[in-house]
Amino acid sequence: MAATVIDGKAVAQAVRSEISDEVRRLSQKYGQVPGLAVVIVGNRKDSQSYVGMKRRACAEVGIKSFDVDLPEQVSEADLLKQVQELNANPDVHGILVQLPLPKHINEEKVLTEISLEKDVDGFHPLNIGKLSMKGREPLFVPCTPKGCLELLHRSGISVKGKKAVVVGRSNIVGLPVSMLLLKADATVTIVHSHTSEPERIIHEADIVIAAAGQPMMIKGSWIKPGAAIIDVGTNAVDDPTKKSGYRLVGDVDFEEASKVAGWITPVPGGVGPMTVAMLLQNTLQGAKRKLEQSN
Amino acid sequence: MAATVIDGKAVAQAVRSEISDEVRRLSQKYGQVPGLAVVIVGNRKDSQSYVGMKRRACAEVGIKSFDVDLPEQVSEADLLKQVQELNANPDVHGILVQLPLPKHINEEKVLTEISLEKDVDGFHPLNIGKLSMKGREPLFVPCTPKGCLELLHRSGISVKGKKAVVVGRSNIVGLPVSMLLLKADATVTIVHSHTSEPERIIHEADIVIAAAGQPMMIKGSWIKPGAAIIDVGTNAVDDPTKKSGYRLVGDVDFEEASKVAGWITPVPGGVGPMTVAMLLQNTLQGAKRKLEQSN
Numbered sequence: 001m002a003a004t005v006i007d008g009k010a011v012a013q014a015v016r017s018e019i020s021d022e023v024r025r026l027s028q029k030y031g032q033v034p035g036l037a038v039v040i041v042g043n044r045k046d047s048q049s050y051v052g053m054k055r056r057a058c059a060e061v062g063i064k065s066f067d068v069d070l071p072e073q074v075s076e077a078d079l080l081k082q083v084q085e086l087n088a089n090p091d092v093h094g095i096l097v098q099l100p101l102p103k104h105i106n107e108e109k110v111l112t113e114i115s116l117e118k119d120v121d122g123f124h125p126l127n128i129g130k131l132s133m134k135g136r137e138p139l140f141v142p143c144t145p146k147g148c149l150e151l152l153h154r155s156g157i158s159v160k161g162k163k164a165v166v167v168g169r170s171n172i173v174g175l176p177v178s179m180l181l182l183k184a185d186a187t188v189t190i191v192h193s194h195t196s197e198p199e200r201i202i203h204e205a206d207i208v209i210a211a212a213g214q215p216m217m218i219k220g221s222w223i224k225p226g227a228a229i230i231d232v233g234t235n236a237v238d239d240p241t242k243k244s245g246y247r248l249v250g251d252v253d254f255e256e257a258s259k260v261a262g263w264i265t266p267v268p269g270g271v272g273p274m275t276v277a278m279l280l281q282n283t284l285q286g287a288k289r290k291l292e293q294s295n
Numbered sequence: 296m297a298a299t300v301i302d303g304k305a306v307a308q309a310v311r312s313e314i315s316d317e318v319r320r321l322s323q324k325y326g327q328v329p330g331l332a333v334v335i336v337g338n339r340k341d342s343q344s345y346v347g348m349k350r351r352a353c354a355e356v357g358i359k360s361f362d363v364d365l366p367e368q369v370s371e372a373d374l375l376k377q378v379q380e381l382n383a384n385p386d387v388h389g390i391l392v393q394l395p396l397p398k399h400i401n402e403e404k405v406l407t408e409i410s411l412e413k414d415v416d417g418f419h420p421l422n423i424g425k426l427s428m429k430g431r432e433p434l435f436v437p438c439t440p441k442g443c444l445e446l447l448h449r450s451g452i453s454v455k456g457k458k459a460v461v462v463g464r465s466n467i468v469g470l471p472v473s474m475l476l477l478k479a480d481a482t483v484t485i486v487h488s489h490t491s492e493p494e495r496i497i498h499e500a501d502i503v504i505a506a507a508g509q510p511m512m513i514k515g516s517w518i519k520p521g522a523a524i525i526d527v528g529t530n531a532v533d534d535p536t537k538k539s540g541y542r543l544v545g546d547v548d549f550e551e552a553s554k555v556a557g558w559i560t561p562v563p564g565g566v567g568p569m570t571v572a573m574l575l576q577n578t579l580q581g582a583k584r585k586l587e588q589s590n
Contacts, residue, residue: 108431125431129424132474133466136403136420161489169477171428179427182464182485187496189484190477194456201482 003229003261004155011154012273016061019280023062026288030295034287035064036094036120036279037086041079041105042072047098054096057276063283066092076105080113087115093287094120096279117290120282123171132179139289140282145177147274148209148230149184155263157207157228160185165202167191167218167251168211173232177209198222210251220256228263232271298524298556299450306449307568311356314575318357321583325590329582330359331389331415331574332381336374336400337367342393349391352571358578361387371400375408382410388585389415389578412585415577418466427474434584435577440472442569443504443525444479450558452502452523455480460497462486462513462546463506468527472504493517505546515551523558527566 027033036058040051058065066089068082079101086095095118101107111123119127122140130136152159164186168174174190182188186207191198193212199222202208207228210218215235223229233251250267258264265271322328331353335346353360361384363377374396381390390413396402406418414422417435425431447454459481463469469485477483481502486493488507494517497503502523505513510530518524528546545562553559560566 125424125428126421127424128427129420129422132423132427132470133420134464134470135466161491169429171430175427175429182487185487185489187484187486187490189482191482192477192480194480195482196456 003258003264005258006151006155006230006263006265006270008151008265008270008273011151012277014154015150015274015277016057016280019063019277019284020061022284022288026284026291027062030291032091032287032291033062033064034094034283035066035089035092036096036283037066037068037089037092039068039070039079039082039086039095039097041070041074041098041101044100047100051098053276054279057280058283061280063280064091072102074105076109079105079110083110083113087113087118092118093290094118094279094283096121118286120279120286122176122282128171128176128179131176131183134183140286141180141278142172142176143278143282144173144211144232144271144275145180146278146281147271148177148232149180150278151230151265151271151274152207152228155228157263159207162186162206163189163204164207164209165189165191165205166209166211167198167202168213168232170211173211174209177211177232181207181209208252212251214251215249216251216253218252218257220253220260223257223260225260226262227260229257229261229265230271231265231267234267234272298553298559300553301446301450301525301558301560301565303446303560303565303568306446307572309449310445310569310572311352311575314358314572314579315356317579317583321579321586322357325586327386327582327586328357328359329388329578330361330384330386331391331578332361332363332384332387334363334365334374334377334381334390334392336365336369336393336396339395342395346393348571349574352575353578356575358575359386367397369400371404374400374405378405378408382408382413387413388582389413389574391416391574413581415574415581417471417577423466423471423474426471426478429478435581436475436573437467437471438573438577439468439506439527439566439570440475441573441576442566443472443527444475445573446525446560446566446569447502447523450523452558454502457481457501458484458499459502459504460484460486460500461504461506462493462497463508463527465506468506469504472506472527476502476504503547507546509546510544511546511548513547513552515548515555518552518555520555521557522555524552524556524560525566526560526562529562529567 055065122142127138130138164181166178169192202222211232231250231252236246239247350360417437422433425433459476461473464487497517506527526545526547531541534542
């Protein structure tokens with residue numbers, strides 16, 4: 001039995017089309033569209049490609065994108081000033097600072113400067129605290145974790161009472177996705193670099209979220225037959241048959257795993273498109289909250 | 296082989312004696328002692344008994360206790376005003392509002408009013424966020440979770456790379472203790488009321504933190520031989536042989552479990568005394584931070 005391959009592109013497209021409709025309604029009702037500021041510092045190829053995708057995605061759904069491109073040498077003070085200006089700009093409902101920032105800039109300081117109401121990445125510790133706590137709701141749920149849950153939900157995979165194993169514990173994916181799964185009543189285990197025998201733990205899981213950043217670390221034999229596998233990893237590995245000299249692979253050995261799993265996301269085309277769609281959704285949500293409050 | 300019974304009273308006494316020495320040093324250096332405000336609303340017997348213990352513990356180590364006793368009928372506005380006054384009082388370094396509050400008062404609102412620098416309970420969502428996130432440190436670690444880790448540490452039980460199972464996911468114990476164990480590099484699983492076959496998951500654990508509030512739910516047969524069991528539960532069960540008509544039991548069947556486990560905490564006399572000791576430690580820490588900044 002081959003796994004059902006979850007088409008992240010198609011799901012993301014469906015989400016984007018819903019967002020597009022909502023943006024139109026909002027614009028008709030309030031005469032204003034949501035605005036997202038995407039800030040990039042320096043010339044990193046990967047960052048530029050991500051930022052480009054985000055800006056194009058905004059345009060597609062009718063969200064106004066505010067482009068801030070700063071040179072590699074920009075001072076921390078100048079970057080902070082830019083963030084403060086965006087905080088004050090009433091047309092901007094979300095602010096995204098593309099990471100990583102150059103080494104001379106304190107990332108924590110910059111991210112904490114973003115107004116909570118515009119923190120569409122949801123990385124502020126106050127947001128993470130509320131995300132973790134029972135009975136509290138964050139203003140924004142971080143995009144990639146939200147995208148993982150949305151993929152499960154829209155594929156008809158229930159989470160409640162299931163054994164979920166999250167591989168990786170980053171602030172951006174592993175930790176918040178664990179908290180979301182817990183809030184959705186899964187029994188959650190967090191596996192990381194100090195875990196002994198990860199294969200045995202993963203083999204018990206009904207749902208695996210792979211976010212370790214280790215190319216193809218999770219083998220087919222590690223997977224419980226019928227499990228749902230969400231692969232967040234995006235790793236470049238050498239491939240001389242490609243013009244670029246590399247190809248992208250996930251944290252899961254797709255070839256092997258797709259023979260055992262019940263559902264699996266491909267890389268690319270799985271979680272990636274959902275992250276961008278969730279960013280648009282968060283921006284829309286921020287704009288709605290703002291416009292409904294002030295009208 | 297019988298388990299080593301971890302004597303929480305003795306460990307707490309050792310911690311309190313260290314605190315007492317530190318308080319003396321602080322007082323000699325700055326001419327000021329740490330101050331803890333303990334606020335109680337109404338006449339709940341259990342709350343009064345907890346508050347009494349905390350105030351006596353302060354006196355024992357030389358921490359000045361500020362007693363605020365408010366009637367059951369106090370308005371939310373008046374309680375908030377009291378908290379604001381304590382926030383402004385330079386002799387108060389920690390503020391503890393005993394929970395639960397009467398139903399007409401919004402607990403979340405009151406707890407959020409406490410100044411972050413004086414939130415010795417560590418329940419503020421910003422604190423919980425920083426506790427959860429890699430590379431961030433909260434101003435205060437919640438007392439009971441901190442006490443659990445301290446008991447493990449002082450019993451010579453290493454956490455790194457161990458399988459830890461936390462039973463319960465409350466904001467006060469289960470969630471933050473999971474985050475602390477994760478930061479200490481344990482492989483953490485959170486078990487709760489929607490978990491199927493909790494006994495199988497618990498049986499894999501090298502370390503069990505029981506914080507479900509279910510009297511003697513964890514049986515001896517659920518425990519892996521040699522495991523370390525920290526029992527946070529404090530449940531009153533009927534006992535006609537006692538003058539009071541009840542006795543306190545934990546979430547673990549101590550009788551059975553102590554025959555299988557490697558280490559176990561008793562109830563009472565295990566985690567309870569540590570919670571109070573950690574509250575004193577947090578108050579001391581808050582005072583040190585304040586006095587070192589302003590001197």
